[in-house]
Amino acid sequence: MLNVIQESFAAAKADWCFLFNVWGQGGVGKSTLLRQFRRLAEEAGFLTAYTSDSDSTVLEVMRRVAEQLEQQGHRLGPFAERYKVYLQKTQFRIWRIFSKCFLITERHSKFEKP
DSSP states (O other), rough: OHHHHHHHHHOTTOOOOOOOOOOTTTTSHHHHHHHHHHHHHHHHTTTOOOOOOOSSHHHHHHHHHHHHHTTOOOOOOOHHHHHHHHHHHHHHHHHHHHHHHHHHHHHHHHHHHO
């Protein structure tokens, strides 16, 4: 199987992209297989990125892929900048939500005191 993958990488054109999605029962060697695929892809000159089910949203997957590509010298500038702005806005929104909850809690606790 690894020979077929290696031959595919060797025959690949410059603009080709491979995506491997592996899932299944735990303990059967999925991670080992993907590490071998990744090694072969890197040896063939491909950029590689790995995500797992711990990345629960599309944005988390995109962030993780962008970070790994950047580590390999391929910066995704527009995405990185937009993601940074998104995080800043999201953190501000979360702070506003928490501060409102805090104020509501404070008011509520004042009414409960004897």
